[in-house]
Amino acid sequence: MTDRDPESDGSELDAVRDALAAAAGDAGPADTGDGEKDGTFLVTHADDGSAVLRDVASGQVHTLSSNPGVAEGEAVEGVVAPDPPMNVSWQLVEVEERRHIPVEESEEPPTQHSLDLAADQPVGDLTRTERAGTGEIHVISVPEDDTDRAVDDVLDDADASRTRAARLGVNRVEIRAAPGVVVVRYMP
Incomplete structure (x- = not known):
């Protein structure tokens, strides 16, 4: 180094x-599964209409189709699920804990x-x-x-x-x- x-x-x-x-x-490979995913996510962007979450374990990025009230700089422990039918965007379907870091x-x-x-x-x-x-x-x-x-x-x-x-x-x-x-x- x-x-x-x-x-x-x-x-x-x-x-x-x-x-x-x-x-x-090292973020490692992204999770490419089609189902719900639980974990800890960092909110890297948030506005009135959407938010972007990054899984802190895998590095996978989840663009939310709406903002459920999260703010940039927060860590969210919860569950995300893909939006049907195309599974391109995600929803935050469960929040266990939320904290600003x-x-x-x-x-x-x-x-x-x-x-x-x-x-x-x-x-x-x-x-x-x-x-x-x-x-x-x-x-x-x-x-x-x-x-x-x-x-x-x-x-x-x-x-x-x-x-x-x-x-x-x-x-x-x-x-x-x-x-x-x-x-x-x-x-x-």
Whole structure:
């Protein structure tokens, strides 16, 4: 992951983006079944007439033919079913739980444990560690001069962080940073 050409268009931030994409996880193949599907879905788009849900386990996208009141940025645990007769669009037929997952930058610095993890890894690498209690912490080493840009990259790709949070069953994502270190905390 660190074998990047420093003359490349995105510099070492390409490695950071790769680490973030890897942390989001491989979505795997889409479920192509014709029937109902239960799972956890991230609302990636919502307006008055429709919504788009992405299964956080498979990556399959479900375009709803109507919006049952969901909002962008929410994780929905429930059941989707295809709209007959063509099964091109979907309906959200059951909702077990719904929660908004904020992705926010914190003014708090990374913990000493996170800083120690970052000190032991090359720029562009990511270390995942369990959080005390529930959740997970991702520690990413970045070029010191690009720390703010790396934080902005995480904030700009909030759906990847929300997908990971929904998969982990947590309710919020907090980003902490120090020169050369970005920490993404998935928290209850």
